[in-house]
Amino acid sequence: MNSCKIAVVGATGAVGQVFLDIAEQRNFPIDEIRLCASTRSVGKKLRFKSQEVAVELCTPEVLDEVDFAFISASGDVSREMAPLAAKHGTVAIDDSSAFRMDVDVPLVVPEVNADDLSNHKGIVAIPNCSTTPLVMVLNPLRKKSSIKRVVVDTFQSVTGTGTAALIEMKHQSKAVLDDNPITTKEYPHQIAFNVLPHIEPFQENGYTREEMKMLYETQKILHDSNILVSATCVRVPVAVSHSEAIHIEFQDPITPSEVTEILENKPGIRIVDDPFSDVYPMPIDAAGGDDVLVGRIRKDISHPNGIAMWVVCDNLRKGAALNAIQIAEEMMKRDVVSESNWRK
Template sequence: MKLAIVGATGAVGQETLRLIEERYPQHDNLKLLASKRSAGRKMDVNGKTFAVEETTDDSFSDVDIAFISARTEDSRRFGPVAAQAGALVIDDSSAFRMDPAVPLVVPEVNGEDLDWHNGIVSIPNCSTTPLVMVVHPLRQASPIRRIVADTYQSVSGAGGAAMNELRDQTRTVMHGGPAEPDAQPQQIAFNVIPQIDSFTESGYTREEQKMIDESRKILHAPEIAVSATCVRVPVFVSHCIATHLEFEEAVSPGEARELLSEMPGVKVLDDPGSSVYPMPVDAAGSNDVFVGRIRKDASHSNGLAMWVVTDNLVKGAALNALQIAENAVFRGAVHGKSK
């Protein structure tokens, strides 16, 4: 199949290409697309050199699957165009996530939703994906009434400019210079920022509202009460979530560990006595969602608390998109030129 990667030169686009090389080392039927500024740049994938092309309305006539990892406005413009041309669009932005006509998919959780797509499929926010990955298997033990998720999100979630800012700002501050925020709203070096995206009238940020709304949609559970606080931390890669779940009936930590161990894509690292628990440095570059510190919630008899970590560029974005494509092919849900 002909694959197009829109935003190929960005952090998620490059991770998508790395995963294509890892999972499909012979596949070179690719089209690399980006902004006009990046057009002409050369990129090597699976031993073949590609020239990056500017994304236009005519870019998708020969494409079977289009991965879009660009600005939201680019997704809104090119997503429908690519779908109209016959491509299956797998979009990484927030443009279509809450559209009732667009599936929002984490394949291990709700892959069956691919059966009713109309040309566009959305992937969730990079902090929503690991949350629903651990919530989904635990619902087998007892229905979940309430989720409280407090995130510790790395700067790579804000793009390459934010990563460069953390690196440069750290060096400057260490030598006594002033921090001059640009890519982040406040100083990020040696600091944490309790704001990701803009604030809404409710007092929640748009990032927090995404987690609330997207989790309910993916889990098909509009009745679950969800609250989130999203914080940016001075870490380059991997998002962490302090997760508190309230069940209808009590679930033991042992039962939770067993269910999570059986969940595809989830690994349990939970031996606090030996200082074994998930950390960003260990999750970076991994395909899995890691969970540890699983314990009874001291504030509620039917509650559990746990610590969740995943690489936000891998399972939080690029890998999830590729897995959607794989599942769509398996389910016969790709209707492009190659059938």
């Protein structure tokens, strides 16, 4: 397949808007585009390339007429629309967590486990925006020595929650600077000038759902249920890009220069690591770019086989929209999009 018809469900949202930019920048081969959102946005015109496209509801007719439905709306919308798309022979590439752990749904980062795309049954899931950069660095490294345990602390931007959270952070920041009262809606506490060690609901074991996703999704993508991951996910008052402090315990000793050498030529990874010249990955540098930035690579002094590093990635691009487009590109290359090639 050389070109395709697509529907973008959630086209007015934070991920949807970035999706349209990236599709244009990469010249993703689109014959026809349908833009869908909620009833609030129906009729609104969005720009794609030089065209104005009217927003519509995502109906079975729309899903029937396209090859791919890129769904970035909410878990509920995905639960309804993704199976409907598959039923109509359309591949749903889904950004929500609704199907990620479903055994029939590949959970894919193309640089890591593109081969899993051959087993799709109409739905492909995109990992959580904090899991993607983690597996991008773990995968090449585990070929040098198997990974026993990972401790990861994330510093996640407000656009990980969506457009409304970004607006709330801006309003709160202005209110704080002007000495005005704060209102909160998107988070349980003020996010401006604050950090919240709380992303998604708390579970019985004291971790949050976001933190447990980092364990389960990493194991699924890497096909390795022996890798243990303990995460603490923290929301920070940053607009775009998630940062992660990652501590990896390997089976055998591995040096920081070996880590750099392994990662520096990997697609989608850029080493930004000269701390004595104040050079390290930062959210403002990752935002708007496609690469996962890796720096502060050092020996973990608390373990003989340990490595510590600092990783930053644009959550809306590689964490969501870019990964979705790369999945579609890979599926077209592998010729696994047409219904006749996957409906068995």
